[in-house]
Amino acid sequence: MSNLFWLTDEQMARLRPYFPKSHGKPRVNDRRVLSDIIFINRNGLRWSDAPKEYCPPKTLYNRWKRWSDMGVFARIMVALAAEGTDRKTVMIDATYLKVRRTASSLRFEKGGRGRLIGRTKGGMNTKLHAVTDAVGRPIRFFITAGQVSDYTGARALVSSLPSADWLLGDRGYDAGWFRDALIEKGIKPCILGRKSRDKPIKYDKRRYKRRIRIEIMFGRLKDWRPVATRYDRCPKVSLSAIALAALVLFWL
Numbered sequence: 001m002s003n004l005f006w007l008t009d010e011q012m013a014r015l016r017p018y019f020p021k022s023h024g025k026p027r028v029n030d031r032r033v034l035s036d037i038i039f040i041n042r043n044g045l046r047w048s049d050a051p052k053e054y055c056p057p058k059t060l061y062n063r064w065k066r067w068s069d070m071g072v073f074a075r076i077m078v079a080l081a082a083e084g085t086d087r088k089t090v091m092i093d094a095t096y097l098k099v100r101r102t103a104s105s106l107r108f109e110k111g112g113r114g115r116l117i118g119r120t121k122g123g124m125n126t127k128l129h130a131v132t133d134a135v136g137r138p139i140r141f142f143i144t145a146g147q148v149s150d151y152t153g154a155r156a157l158v159s160s161l162p163s164a165d166w167l168l169g170d171r172g173y174d175a176g177w178f179r180d181a182l183i184e185k186g187i188k189p190c191i192l193g194r195k196s197r198d199k200p201i202k203y204d205k206r207r208y209k210r211r212i213r214i215e216i217m218f219g220r221l222k223d224w225r226p227v228a229t230r231y232d233r234c235p236k237v238s239l240s241a242i243a244l245a246a247l248v249l250f251w252l
Contacts (some may be wrong), residue, residue, distance in 0.1 A: 004053055005039040007031055011252045018076045020067070028055055033063050038248055041241055044225025068240035074141070077243040080251040081139045089134040089207070090161060090187075091168040091214040094150050095222075097143075099124040099230045103238075116235045118145030126230050128218075128242065129153030131161065136213030137250040138221075143239055154178050158185075166190050166204075168211045174201065221245050 007015070012031055019030060027033075036054035040047060047057040047064075054060070067073060099117050101124075116126055125146035131139045142156045150172035158181050161167070167182055171192040182189045190208055193201030222228040224245040232238045 004035075004051060005042065006035045007038070007252075014080065014252065015076060018072070018079055020070065020072060028059050028063075033060060036060050037064050038244065041226050041244055042224055042248070064240075065237065068234075068237045071236065071240075073240040073247065074243040077138070077247045077251060078140070080247065081133075081137065087133055087162045087164045089166045089168065089210070090139070090164045091132045091134075091136070091211055092130070092154065092157065092173060093170065093211070093214045093218070094127050094129045094153055094172070095218045096120070096122065096146055097126045097128055097222075097228065097230050097238075098122075099126055099146075103230050103233050114235075115233055116143050116145050117230075118147040120146045122146075126235075126238070127153070129157060130214065130217070131157050132214045132217055134210075134213075136217040138217060138246045141239060141242055141246070143235060143242075151175055151178070158182070161185060161187065163187075166207065168208060168214075170211070171195070217250075220249055 015034070016030070032055050036050055037060060039045075039054070040050060040060065047061045050057050050060055103115070103117065103124075117124055118126070127144050127146050127148055129142040129144065129150070133139055139162065140157055140160055142153050144152055154169075154173050154175070155178075158178065161182075163185075164187050167187050167189055169189070169191040171194050174191050174194045174197075179189045179191070190203050191201070192203060192208065221242065224241070226232075226238075226241040227245050230238050232241070
């Protein structure tokens with residue numbers, strides 16, 4: 001097939017230092033397996049639909065599930081993002097990911113809470129929280145159930161924010177404790193104030209317009225079907241699909 005995806009030698013050289021070590025029997029060629037994993041995720045295919053030029057579907061799925069449970073793909077994205085991030089300005093925002101019926105089919109008390117799946121007016125969904133650099137490349141991800149407040153994502157991500165001059169965020173992040181936490185880290189908040197505030201919050205309107213870049217980032221991620229629609233019950237596997245898409249789109 002002419003449209004198959006293959007990682008280049010340069011890309012493999014950047015990825016290889018972060019692969020887990022092989023113990024015992026040598027594993028199947030990393031380039032073939034990872035290229036097919038990317039191809040399957042990018043096109044939203046079933047593992048059984050993997051082209052014959054790649055590896056057997058069972059080999060692909062086992063590698064994907066094992067490395068996802070180990071958090072390998074998320075660690076690679078964070079490591080590569082640390083190498084070339086423009087951190088003068090960072091941005092924070094969240095978006096909803098639809099959840100397919102098969103990802104939330106069992107009873108709620110058996111695992112719904114642990115799966116980070118919630119229900120809003122739009123149906124079953126998960127919320128993806130993200131921090132990006134000045135040009136909209138993702139640095140950190142965090143997922144919660146869909147009905148969870150943006151404050152929860154902000155509280156989880158604030159401790160891992162890189163050194164920066166400014167942070168841009170919409171009014172969903174307008175909280176006194178969050179502004180104070182940013183100032184303690186030496187970051188100036190450029191966050192739109194809530195309408196319920198008695199006194200309007202001043203912010204840099206020209207700088208705030210740059211926040212469109214994080215919205216564009218979410219749009220590009222959702223071009224990958226497993227990101228736009230969550231198919232996996234396990235949150236680690238779902239987060240791995242998001243990290244893999246970000247890795248290929250922004251950091252390789």
